[in-house]
Amino acid sequence: MSDHDANLDLLIDRLDLTPSGREVETIIREIVEAFDRSWRGAESDALPGDRLETAALMSTLAGELVALLAGRDREAVARFLRHKAPK
Numbered sequence: 001m002s003d004h005d006a007n008l009d010l011l012i013d014r015l016d017l018t019p020s021g022r023e024v025e026t027i028i029r030e031i032v033e034a035f036d037r038s039w040r041g042a043e044s045d046a047l048p049g050d051r052l053e054t055a056a057l058m059s060t061l062a063g064e065l066v067a068l069l070a071g072r073d074r075e076a077v078a079r080f081l082r083h084k085a086p087k
Contacts, residue, residue, distance in 0.1 A: 015063030019071035
């Protein structure tokens with residue numbers, strides 16, 4: 001975890017944000033399954049490589065979900081990107 005914008009930018013730059021043809025429900029189910037696997041791995045001291053693999057999968061799935069949702073409502077994405085959070 002990091003509060004540096006450059007780290008988030010790097011993560012996003014590595015994602016394929018091309019909308020897939022998969023159903024939103026399928027992607028969400030896979031995200032939940034990956035999160036559960038991650039949680040169980042944390043509780044059972046899973047190997048670092050296994051944890052990294054699960055984290056990478058969740059990142060990929062989250063990118064796929066964002067791309068799919070953004071592709072459906074580009075105006076909503078534009079409004080979100082223009083929004084500035086209060087300080």
